[in-house]
Amino acid sequence: MIATADIQIRPIATSRISTIDFNNLPFGKHFADHMLVADYINGEWTNLSIEPYEKLFLAPSNATLHYGQAIFEGLKAYKNTQADDVFVFRPDENFQRFNASAYRMCMPAVPEEIFIGGLFELLKLDRAWVPTQEGSSLYIRPFMFATDELIGVRPSDTYKFMIFTSPVGKYYSTPVRVKVEDQYTRASSGGTGTAKCAGNYAGSLHPTQLAYKQGFQQLLWTDAKEHRFIEESGTMNVMFVIDNVLVTAPTGGTILDGITRKSVLEVARDWGMKVEERRIAIEELIEAAQNGKLQEAFGTGTAATIANIIEIGYKEQVYRLPEIENRTFAPKILAELEDLRRGKKVDTKNWVVKL
Numbered sequence: 024m025i026a027t028a029d030i031q032i033r034p035i036a037t038s039r040i041s042t043i044d045f046n047n048l049p050f051g052k053h054f055a056d057h058m059l060v061a062d063y064i065n066g067e068w069t070n071l072s073i074e075p076y077e078k079l080f081l082a083p084s085n086a087t088l089h090y091g092q093a094i095f096e097g098l099k100a101y102k103n104t105q106a107d108d109v110f111v112f113r114p115d116e117n118f119q120r121f122n123a124s125a126y127r128m129c130m131p132a133v134p135e136e137i138f139i140g141g142l143f144e145l146l147k148l149d150r151a152w153v154p155t156q157e158g159s160s161l162y163i164r165p166f167m168f169a170t171d172e173l174i175g176v177r178p179s180d181t182y183k184f185m186i187f188t189s190p191v192g193k194y195y196s197t198p199v200r201v202k203v204e205d206q207y208t209r210a211s212s213g214g215t216g217t218a219k220c221a222g223n224y225a226g227s228l229h230p231t232q233l234a235y236k237q238g239f240q241q242l243l244w245t246d247a248k249e250h251r252f253i254e255e256s257g258t259m260n261v262m263f264v265i266d267n268v269l270v271t272a273p274t275g276g277t278i279l280d281g282i283t284r285k286s287v288l289e290v291a292r293d294w295g296m297k298v299e300e301r302r303i304a305i306e307e308l309i310e311a312a313q314n315g316k317l318q319e320a321f322g323t324g325t326a327a328t329i330a331n332i333i334e335i336g337y338k339e340q341v342y343r344l345p346e347i348e349n350r351t352f353a354p355k356i357l358a359e360l361e362d363l364r365r366g367k368k369v370d371t372k373n374w375v376v377k378l
């Protein structure tokens with residue numbers, strides 16, 4: 024069995040950190056000095072190393088490039104400005120979900136020593152890259168892909184697991200306008216909707232592009248069968264406050280089991296808020312918007328945390344939701360999660376892991 028202690032560390036000669044403007048961070052464009060790499064060969068994990076972030080060398084016949092056996096995760100590290108402590112939010116959840124995605128895609132499980140142990144070694148080395156600026160954090164991207172060189176549709180025998188990180192600012196700076204998608208689908212029953220696999224995102228690009236052209240920033244996906252029930256918004260889970268009840272679609276099959284989603288639901292329940300995980304028909308949503316009962320709508324996900332939705336477009340009509348200043352739940356839950364993530368609040372749930 025491979026252990027975290029087996030990691031070969033080859034540090035960068037000169038850090039690139041001085042080239043980064045931390046007060047002006049775009050999302051996902053800058054990458055920290057190092058990356059973690061592990062290879063799966065002959066049925067076991069080997070070659071565990073941390074190296075300078077650099078380009079990969081791949082064969083044209085690399086199986087991933089043709090058949091898409093690739094999965095990923097997304098989590099964040101936060102810095103507490105007072106004590107200079109670094110915290111990671113619920114990494115065990117990402118670890119478990121990663122291996123669930125691996126199972127669905129016929130890929131080997133990654134051991135905890137590599138996923139969690141390797142991640143913390145990487146963060147120790149690139150600790151200075153965790154931003155302290157308000158709303159900023161270090162986005163962490165673990166991923167795995169097939170490395171067999173072969174033209175043929177079958178699971179690869181070899182894989183590469185990697186983690187790199189990216190200092191990021193806010194994902195959305197303004198509330199978003201979303202379009203109800205009633206033609207294309209993100210995921211269907213029996214498909215790969217619950218796996219964080221590369222192909223799910225490739226398939227969503229074209230319908231999202233069409234929505235951009237119509238002036239929207241994101242889609243509200245509906246179910247594949249009837250295009251009637253709300254599923255997710257872009258690459259986020261989606262929630263509504265209707266008549267003081269927090270409502271979201273149930274996971275199971277086509278909806279990604281978001282860690283932000285489950286955290287928001289748990290805290291809301293702790294606060295005594297009424298929470299319903301049930302199917303939401305688009306007619307219900309439109310009716311609630313028309314009669315003033317739709318108080319809030321927002322996406323939840325690691326990248327954006329909480330992304331407020333200001334307008335919903337459906338069949339040529341645009342429904343305007345209450346202004347953000349008049350919302351209570353989303354700002355409150357955002358502040359709560361931010362405080363927890365930065366270690367500013369007592370973590371009674373053991374959600375944050377200190378580096």
Ligand SMILES: *Cc1c(COP(=O)(O)O)cnc(C)c1O
Nearest residue numbers: 258259260279281282283324325
């Ligand atoms: C990653 C992702 C989410 C959000 O999950 P978090 O664990 O909260 O980051 C939601 N939907 C899709 C499709 C995703 O890929």
